[in-house]
Amino acid sequence: xxxxxxxxxxxxxxxxxxxxxxxxxxxxxxxxxxxxxxxxxxxxxxxxxxxxxxxxxxxxxxxxxxxxxxxxxxxxxxxxxxxxxxxxxxxxxxxxxxxxxxxxxxxxxxxxxxxxxxxxxxxxxxxxxxxxxxxxxxxxxxxxxxxxxxxxxxxxxxxxxxxxxxxxxxxxxxxxxxxxxxxxxxxxxxxxxxxxxxxxxxxxxxxxxxxxxxxxxxxxxxxxxxxxxxxxxxxxxxxxxxxxxxxxxxxxxxxxxxxxxxxxxxxxxxxxxxxxxxxxxxxxxxxxxxxxxxxxxxxxxxxxxxxxxxxxxxxxxxxxxxxxxxxxxxxxxxxxxxxxxxxxxxxxxxxxxxx
Amino acid sequence: xxxxxxxxxxxxxxxxxxxxxxxxxxxxxxxxxxxxxxxxxxxxxxxxxxxxxxxxxxxxxxxxxxxxxxxxxxxxxxxxxxxxxxxxxxxxxxxxxxxxxxxxxxxxxxxxxxxxxxxxxxxxxxxxxxxxxxxxxxxxxxxxxxxxxxxxxxxxxxxxxxxxxxxxxxxxxxxxxxxxxxxxxxxxxxxxxxxxxxxxxxxxxxxxxxxxxxxxxxxxxxxxxxxxxxxxxxxxxxxxxxxxxxx
Amino acid sequence: xxxxxxxxxxxxxxxxxxxxxxxxxxxxxxxxxxxxxxxxxxxxxxxxxxxxxxxxxxxxxxxxxxxxxxxxxxxxxxxxxxxxxxxxxxxxxxxxxxxxxxxxxxxxxxxxxxxxxxxxxxxxxxxxxxxxxxxxxxxxxxxxxxxxxxxxxxxxxxxxxxxxxxxxxxxxxxxxxxx
Numbered sequence: 001x002x003x004x005x006x007x008x009x010x011x012x013x014x015x016x017x018x019x020x021x022x023x024x025x026x027x028x029x030x031x032x033x034x035x036x037x038x039x040x041x042x043x044x045x046x047x048x049x050x051x052x053x054x055x056x057x058x059x060x061x062x063x064x065x066x067x068x069x070x071x072x073x074x075x076x077x078x079x080x081x082x083x084x085x086x087x088x089x090x091x092x093x094x095x096x097x098x099x100x101x102x103x104x105x106x107x108x109x110x111x112x113x114x115x116x117x118x119x120x121x122x123x124x125x126x127x128x129x130x131x132x133x134x135x136x137x138x139x140x141x142x143x144x145x146x147x148x149x150x151x152x153x154x155x156x157x158x159x160x161x162x163x164x165x166x167x168x169x170x171x172x173x174x175x176x177x178x179x180x181x182x183x184x185x186x187x188x189x190x191x192x193x194x195x196x197x198x199x200x201x202x203x204x205x206x207x208x209x210x211x212x213x214x215x216x217x218x219x220x221x222x223x224x225x226x227x228x229x230x231x232x233x234x235x236x237x238x239x240x241x242x243x244x245x246x247x248x249x250x251x252x253x254x255x256x257x258x259x260x261x262x263x264x265x266x267x268x269x270x271x272x273x274x275x276x277x278x279x280x281x282x283x284x285x286x287x288x289x290x291x292x293x294x295x296x297x298x299x300x301x302x303x304x305x306x307x308x309x310x311x312x313x314x315x316x317x318x319x320x321x322x323x324x325x326x327x328x329x330x331x332x333x334x335x336x337x338x339x340x341x342x343x344x345x346x347x348x349x350x351x352x353x354x355x
Numbered sequence: 356x357x358x359x360x361x362x363x364x365x366x367x368x369x370x371x372x373x374x375x376x377x378x379x380x381x382x383x384x385x386x387x388x389x390x391x392x393x394x395x396x397x398x399x400x401x402x403x404x405x406x407x408x409x410x411x412x413x414x415x416x417x418x419x420x421x422x423x424x425x426x427x428x429x430x431x432x433x434x435x436x437x438x439x440x441x442x443x444x445x446x447x448x449x450x451x452x453x454x455x456x457x458x459x460x461x462x463x464x465x466x467x468x469x470x471x472x473x474x475x476x477x478x479x480x481x482x483x484x485x486x487x488x489x490x491x492x493x494x495x496x497x498x499x500x501x502x503x504x505x506x507x508x509x510x511x512x513x514x515x516x517x518x519x520x521x522x523x524x525x526x527x528x529x530x531x532x533x534x535x536x537x538x539x540x541x542x543x544x545x546x547x548x549x550x551x552x553x554x555x556x557x558x559x560x561x562x563x564x565x566x567x568x569x570x571x572x573x574x575x576x577x578x579x580x581x582x583x584x585x586x587x588x589x590x591x592x593x594x595x596x597x598x599x600x601x602x
Numbered sequence: 603x604x605x606x607x608x609x610x611x612x613x614x615x616x617x618x619x620x621x622x623x624x625x626x627x628x629x630x631x632x633x634x635x636x637x638x639x640x641x642x643x644x645x646x647x648x649x650x651x652x653x654x655x656x657x658x659x660x661x662x663x664x665x666x667x668x669x670x671x672x673x674x675x676x677x678x679x680x681x682x683x684x685x686x687x688x689x690x691x692x693x694x695x696x697x698x699x700x701x702x703x704x705x706x707x708x709x710x711x712x713x714x715x716x717x718x719x720x721x722x723x724x725x726x727x728x729x730x731x732x733x734x735x736x737x738x739x740x741x742x743x744x745x746x747x748x749x750x751x752x753x754x755x756x757x758x759x760x761x762x763x764x765x766x767x768x769x770x771x772x773x774x775x776x777x778x779x780x781x
Contacts, residue, residue: 003629023437051466053432053462054461057426058426058432058459060426061422061432061433062436064429064430065429065430065434066434066437068430068434069400069437069438073433088423088426091423095421175636175637175638176622176625176635176636176638177637197420198438198441199397199418200397200398201397202440208418209419211420211421263661264665266660267662270662341663343663343665343667
């Protein structure tokens, strides 16, 4: 298919359909309501389902119910809405159901603002809900990557029987960029007969299935948590994704930045290069699992003096960067999170201050 | 000679954890009998609430999902919308449905979601230990209302069947009880009708069942039945509050 | 080489659409493009603006403070954004609604009575197309035939209004050529 020019929000909706997801439940919230507005038109053409839930709380459980009976399902929301869904996300992770959550992040805390932010890094990677669970979190830096990650999310959610989150931001959702929908990212849904409540007749079995998260027996609960942990460890081994920029040079500073913020950093790196200053960037594409080893390796390159985490937050990912660098280099931080995305010039000023 | 009475196949061969005199067992049986009679066990998914019936999935030999507190109607919506061929029911108590889950039940009913809700109203929180519920009667004692429910501070008990019966969207909404044999027979008929409406794909169906909680009421099972008959039934009037046929 | 164009005006003047059409045409010519709107409460009746970035390489920051060019459809937009435009850029002024000028010597002013022209060809709603085609002709950023095709595709669902918009397009081009 030829390239089309689409808003990130609409492209995410289309990507879900192309990936074989025909079920979408959502509650309106800026800056991502276009996903619902797009899918309410597109899903009927595909014989799909759209329900506007009465709240994000309810939507979380609509997702749980649909995922529990083995169907591919997605919701999209923005920060305050994802807080409300976090209860369900914890249950879905505990009950080991695959589902895709998209957070088009806006500024917080509280009602915050509606402009782009990366203030939900902790919520996404450290668990917005209760208990020992993790989400596989992918952070696109533009519309094309949002498409690819959304399509991939369904496969990964099923591979791990765990919720997957796409962490975008208001800019990626609202911006139009050319995009394509790669056919090879479309996969067949996996067979879920051994666990999903899809009907005993349907799966031709007389053994009933249970989707649950209650384990009153301490040994059983511990065992369930060990099963979850094994999955998260497997993600750490197999799913880390990141992109390096200008790392082939003798850079003095390593930037770690993701999503929209990383694009600004890329521009800054290009401009600094013209001044003869080499700066490299490592852009995590998965925020969990986090590219710890790659960051350690890039940070400890001979001429690299310092590492800086640049975020549209007050300092969240920087904690993971520090953990990755293991004290081998100074780890600095720069962030803004009111909604104005820091300019390339501002980043250049900050970088020059490190030299 | 054939067996005249046996355990429904949709119930598993397990003892329940319910207290002596609790009416959950009766309602479980009525639901299971209905599912057997309609021959739908192979395509039924039940949803357990949070509360005493959280372990209901241990007693029904059916596909089951377990919801968070109050969220069963949202889960049922998710299942029923993506798999309309499945028969879906939620089984919820009064803390679950009428307090924390009020939003979910009202909106599922109002959207006309084509699943069935069995609502056990025994005017108290059971599992957590006898706290006041939205359905607790005026003056009725509870651990969080030690001197009895003060309606000035907490309002009057919520009548869910009346409330849902007021919605304009077509539905089957009824209130039944399981305090006497003839009530149990009627409740069975209502539960069956509720599932039949779903099988026919007609409407949302809701059966409130006035029940007992001898343990948290501090009464013997027999006294509980009498107390419920004398105190709950006059306020929670039995009967149909809405049928899809009237529209 | 990267070019940025800011389209600005009242909500309802077709700002976002003009921007989208030029981005579309540039994409079809093989450029990298990004279309970045302002969103939220600003959309409700106030000044709407949208930036299009066209580049021959992958676009870094799509947030542009100093655009190469400005298409100003109303007075507040001109006053607010004219000082930001880079030297040697084009500032299109919709003279039907804007009685003043940019007061800049280091840019090219393109004066287009977009609303009046659109009314002459049949509907004021086509003012954005007049401005777009005039700007495109002056800036030579995209192939005019490709842009024309993009407009036809955009209005494919409403074939009745295509001739009107084509007329508006031609008028816009003529104004740019005369200036």
